[in-house]
Amino acid sequence: MLVLITYDVATSSKNGTRRLRKVAKKCQDYGQRVQNSVFECVVDATELTKLKKELVDLIDEELDSLRIYRLGNNYQKKVEHIGVKESFNIEAPLIF
Amino acid sequence: MRKLLNTLFVTTPETYLALDGENIVIKKEDTTLGRVPLHNLESIVTTGYLGASPALMRKCAEKNIGLTFLTNTGKFGSRVTGGTTGNVTLRKKQYRLSDIEEESLAIARHFIIGKLYNQRWMLERLTRENPMRIDVERFKQISGELKNYIEDIRLIDNLESLRGIEGQAANRYFLLFDQMILQQKSDFGFYGRNRRPPLDNVNAMLSLAYTLLAQECAAALETVGLDPYVGFMHQDRPGRASLALDLMEELRGIYADRFVLTLINKKMITEKDFVKKESGAVILTDDGRRIFFQKWQEKKQEQIQHPFLGEKINWGLVPYAQALLLSRFLREDLDGYPPFLWK
Numbered sequence: 001m002l003v004l005i006t007y008d009v010a011t012s013s014k015n016g017t018r019r020l021r022k023v024a025k026k027c028q029d030y031g032q033r034v035q036n037s038v039f040e041c042v043v044d045a046t047e048l049t050k051l052k053k054e055l056v057d058l059i060d061e062e063l064d065s066l067r068i069y070r071l072g073n074n075y076q077k078k079v080e081h082i083g084v085k086e087s088f089n090i091e092a093p094l095i096f
Numbered sequence: 097m098r099k100l101l102n103t104l105f106v107t108t109p110e111t112y113l114a115l116d117g118e119n120i121v122i123k124k125e126d127t128t129l130g131r132v133p134l135h136n137l138e139s140i141v142t143t144g145y146l147g148a149s150p151a152l153m154r155k156c157a158e159k160n161i162g163l164t165f166l167t168n169t170g171k172f173g174s175r176v177t178g179g180t181t182g183n184v185t186l187r188k189k190q191y192r193l194s195d196i197e198e199e200s201l202a203i204a205r206h207f208i209i210g211k212l213y214n215q216r217w218m219l220e221r222l223t224r225e226n227p228m229r230i231d232v233e234r235f236k237q238i239s240g241e242l243k244n245y246i247e248d249i250r251l252i253d254n255l256e257s258l259r260g261i262e263g264q265a266a267n268r269y270f271l272l273f274d275q276m277i278l279q280q281k282s283d284f285g286f287y288g289r290n291r292r293p294p295l296d297n298v299n300a301m302l303s304l305a306y307t308l309l310a311q312e313c314a315a316a317l318e319t320v321g322l323d324p325y326v327g328f329m330h331q332d333r334p335g336r337a338s339l340a341l342d343l344m345e346e347l348r349g350i351y352a353d354r355f356v357l358t359l360i361n362k363k364m365i366t367e368k369d370f371v372k373k374e375s376g377a378v379i380l381t382d383d384g385r386r387i388f389f390q391k392w393q394e395k396k397q398e399q400i401q402h403p404f405l406g407e408k409i410n411w412g413l414v415p416y417a418q419a420l421l422l423s424r425f426l427r428e429d430l431d432g433y434p435p436f437l438w439k
Contacts, residue, residue: 029118030133042136044099090136093393094104095386096111096122096129 002075003048003068005031005039005055010063022058023066026051034087040079042090100396100410101138105389107382113140113148115155137161138412139315141308143385162315172307175314183321189426190339194326201255203342203425203433204329208262209246210346210435215269216242217438218349222276230275238268255329262329262345269349273298276357283367284360293377297370300378301359301388305352306344308392309415313347314340316415320423343418346435351414355395364391404434 005027009020027033030051031041043051048070055066071078081087088094106113106122111129114121120140122129134155139162142148148163156163157178165173193199219239223232245265252258274286277298286298294300314324314337327338329345359365369384380388396412409417418436425433 025117028116028131028133030135032131032133041133047135088130090132091102093390094102094130094132095389095393096104096106096108 001043001045001048001073002071002079003031003041003043004071005041005051005069006067007037007055007059008065009037009059015060016063019058019060019064023055023064026054026058032087032090034085040087100412102136103393103396104132104137104140105386105393106140106142106144107385107389109144109382110146111142111144112146113142113144113152115149115152120152134159134161139164139311141166141311141389143167160319162311164311166307172311175311177318186321186423186426187323190322190326193426194328194332197255198253200328201253201258203422204255204258205249205252206433206435207329207342207345208258208265209249210437211262211348212242212246212249212265213435214346214350214438215265216246218276218354219269219272226278229278230272235272235275238272241265241268258329273353277360279361279363280366293373293375293379295376296378297367298356298360300370300380301356301365302352304380304385304388305356305392306348309344309347309352310337310340312412313337313343313415313419316419317343317422319416320419322419322423322426343415343422346418347414350436350438351411355392358395359388359391403437403439 007023007027009023010016011020024033024037027039027041030043030047031039034040041048041051048068052068059066076089104120108122108124108129110124112123114123116131118134119131120134120137121131140156141164143166147165153163153176155161157176160178163176165175167173193203216239219235219242222230223235223239242265245261248261249258252261270286270289277284277286284298285296287296289302290296290299291303294303317324317339322339324337324340326332327340327342330336330338330341332338365384365387369381369387370378371381372378396410398411399408400411400414401407402409402414402417404421405417414436421430422433424430
């Protein structure tokens with residue numbers, strides 16, 4: 001399934017920037033960065049549980065927030081892109 | 097059934113593959129062409145010259161992602177595999193049976209029956225769908241011969257005869273291959289199978305398709321814990337994935353040949369996608385190879401009903417499903433190995 005992950009990490013402190021970097025890195029391990037703090041990940045249920053736990057461990061729940069949107073397996077029609085930075089479909093033929 | 101993951105093809109020359117966290121990063125000089133999370137990938141096939149970082153290779157081996165290097169002519173170069181995993185008892189059983197001619201024959205026979213059955217189905221289907229454009233009588237005749245060969249295979253008692261029949265049947269089948277090409281006849285004639293190097297457009301594509309299919313069969317066998325190098329029909333030879341070649345037999349016609357025919361007959365690929373080298377070898381251009389890989393991948397994602405399992409799976413999972421059935425037979429959960437018989 002496709003999940004959309006967005007986050008807000010409070011960067012006012014030095015620890016905040018470190019958390020932000022780690023959260024971004026973790027999201028990138030699982031998916032594609034489509035906008036600055038927005039990631040699209042194609043994962044199965046196990047991977048999602050794992051990813052969620054890893055992210056929760058990274059953030060400071062007092063200061064930061066995390067939103068996860070499950071778009072299901074038939075997500076193709078649910079996503080529309082306008083403007084620059086067109087992303088690629090991870091399940092279509094990948095040829096570079 | 098397992099989910100079919102994607103294959104990443106890297107065809108741009110001068111690219112380097114690196115690892116970043118859990119991502120594969122495709123780099124060309126200083127620019128990043130793309131990055132893909134590894135957990136979405138089943139295998140990586142590259143025809144680039146520069147190669148891949150050791151860290152990436154290690155990661156692929158660890159995560160069981162096939163990493164295959166082809167030369168720019170599409171010839172197999174090398175494949176990275178991790179430590180052998182899976183079931184020791186299963187593999188020992190495989191080794192034991194491969195040393196006993198009788199037992200090997202019992203399995204090898206089914207690979208070839210599958211191959212001939214599927215080729216027959218291709219011939220029959222063509223006579224049904226295009227009776228005006230092919231020599232129906234000739235197709236019927238050779239289809240009948242293949243049927244007789246299948247009967248013969250049931251009765252033989254040694255591997256040598258099996259290889260003999262297989263060779264004869266292949267010759268007869270390839271006699272009709274030229275007629276199966278229905279479009280672009282002037283650019284895509286077939287006058288017999290040649291390889292190392294392929295000397296015409298059709299052979300160039302067949303060779304590439306067989307290379308890809310052999311890789312996928314080898315990876316599928318490894319996934320279920322079998323040793324792709326120890327075959328039943330193909331004899332052991334250092335560096336040759338004999339069992340992968342065995343398993344591939346039943347899929348050659350129905351999967352690889354049909355794929356190549358579709359590319360030609362639907363005009364997805366044309367004369368301009370090939371170049372002839374000075375040596376006489378014909379290879380696909382970079383653009384041609386790109387189209388080829390793209391269509392190959394699309395084909396793998398098509399759904400079919402597996403005739404034995406009765407389950408809907410992707411075409412790309414067929415080698416895996418067959419490897420699974422073979423391992424079930426070796427474990428004695430099945431009385432015989434059921435080849436993939438398409439209908």
